[in-house]
Amino acid sequence: MDPQLTSQIVPAEEIKVIEECLVRLAEDTGGNYVLLLDKSGQVITAQGDAARQDITALGALIAGTFASSREVAKLLREKDFRQLFTQGVRENIFISLIEDQWILCIIFNKGTHIGLVKVLTKKATDDLSVVLERVREQQKARDDVLGSSFRTSMEDTIDLLFRD
Amino acid sequence: MALINVAAREIHCKIVYYGPGMSGKTSNLQYIHSQVPKETKGELLSIATETERTLFFDFLPLDLGKVRGFQTRFHLYTVPGQVLYERTRVAVLSGADGVVFVADSQKHKLEENIRSLRELAVNITRQNKRFQDFPVVLQYNKRDVPGALPVATLDKYLNTLGWQRFEATATNGAGVFDTLKAISKLVISKL
Numbered sequence: 615m616d617p618q619l620t621s622q623i624v625p626a627e628e629i630k631v632i633e634e635c636l637v638r639l640a641e642d643t644g645g646n647y648v649l650l651l652d653k654s655g656q657v658i659t660a661q662g663d664a665a666r667q668d669i670t671a672l673g674a675l676i677a678g679t680f681a682s683s684r685e686v687a688k689l690l691r692e693k694d695f696r697q698l699f700t701q702g703v704r705e706n707i708f709i710s711l712i713e714d715q716w717i718l719c720i721i722f723n724k725g726t727h728i729g730l731v732k733v734l735t736k737k738a739t740d741d742l743s744v745v746l747e748r749v750r751e752q753q754k755a756r757d758d759v760l761g762s763s764f765r766t767s768m769e770d771t772i773d774l775l776f777r778d
Numbered sequence: 779m780a781l782i783n784v785a786a787r788e789i790h791c792k793i794v795y796y797g798p799g800m801s802g803k804t805s806n807l808q809y810i811h812s813q814v815p816k817e818t819k820g821e822l823l824s825i826a827t828e829t830e831r832t833l834f835f836d837f838l839p840l841d842l843g844k845v846r847g848f849q850t851r852f853h854l855y856t857v858p859g860q861v862l863y864e865r866t867r868v869a870v871l872s873g874a875d876g877v878v879f880v881a882d883s884q885k886h887k888l889e890e891n892i893r894s895l896r897e898l899a900v901n902i903t904r905q906n907k908r909f910q911d912f913p914v915v916l917q918y919n920k921r922d923v924p925g926a927l928p929v930a931t932l933d934k935y936l937n938t939l940g941w942q943r944f945e946a947t948a949t950n951g952a953g954v955f956d957t958l959k960a961i962s963k964l965v966i967s968k969l
């Protein structure tokens with residue numbers, strides 16, 4: 615089967631490794647918020663400032679920004695923009711690509727130097743690339759994870775909720 | 779690519795509404811947003827021009843609650859249909875698990891539908907996916923417009939791959955949920 619059409623399963627133990635990596639990055643940089651997204655905009659996991667609402671919309675927008683910058687890169691015949699830096703009045707956002715699959719995003723305030731964020735993010739993306747590699751390699755059968763009756767239950771739920 | 783987070787027991791799927799300018803993609807999301815229960819929907823986020831044309835995307839997260847222990851979420855997006863925004867469409871399509879192609883049934887729009895569908899095929903292929911295998915559902919929208927092309931004609935030009943297709947009038951909701959149900963089930967069947 616086309617690997618691009620199958621889903622990506624991130625096992626519990628890998629989520630734990632990812633979380634540790636994000637916590638470390640937040641602590642070492644004094645960052646307020648760190649999140650890991652899939653390139654489709656879905657939040658894999660987030661750490662920090664629990665008061666942030668609407669992570670879902672944030673994920674969609676950041677991934678959209680990144681994807682559109684990739685198209686800008688193509689037009690400029692640039693290979694890719696691996697990083698994006700957005701400067702705000704109170705907070706800055708630094709975004710970095712992990713392989714072609716995940717997006718690491720850190721939100722930090724004026725107290726933190728961007729140079730430090732860049733160096734530590736580089737280290738974190740290296741660590742996360744290793745995790746991503748492992749996630750890609752493991753070939754767990756869907757049924758092991760979801761259970762064989764998942765699809766029928768899902769179809770019932772769809773019929774129940776998606777109607778006027 | 780659908781994402782299954784085993785630790786949080788979450789499943790995410792991304793569905794994109796694609797099609798030529800003004801075919802009714804945003805109207806589909808607006809209708810869905812107006813009808814699904816409060817607990818199921820998040821806010822509808824629209825990045826549009828002053829004249830209500832989509833500039834970047836519309837985004838509607840739907841949370842289906844727990845299914846067999848898994849929190850299941852569908853994220854619906856629309857692309858901007860205007861020719862000008864070709865590259866933006868590529869960006870929004872990134873990582874999509876399924877597409878609803880919203881065609882405009884009006885006679886003078888046939889050519890635009892065909893061109894947009896061809897562009898979709900190119901863009902999916904560029905993501906290293908086989909277009910013939912990619913989950914697509916067709917929607918023939920604006921069936922209420924006088925002189926709308928017969929379904930058989932639209933089939934002949936747009937449905938050469940034999941997808942499931944639905945007639946719709948997005949502004950009053952006809953066919954909108956049939957389309958959504960079909961693409962959701964198709965995407966789930968590929969998990």
Ligand SMILES: Nc1nc2c(ncn2[C@@H]2O[C@H](COP(=O)(O)OP(=O)(O)OP(=O)(O)O)[C@@H](O)[C@H]2O)c(=O)[nH]1
Binds near residue numbers: 802
């Ligand atoms: N008569 C009729 N009008 C419709 C229907 N669906 C949408 N419209 C109208 O068509 C116009 C464009 O609809 P949108 O939903 O904004 O179209 P879109 O595909 O999102 O357009 P872009 O964002 O530019 O790509 C609006 O004025 C809608 O009210 C329909 O089924 N019948």
Ligand SMILES: [Mg+2]
Binds near residue numbers: 803805832858859
């Ligand atoms: Mg629109």
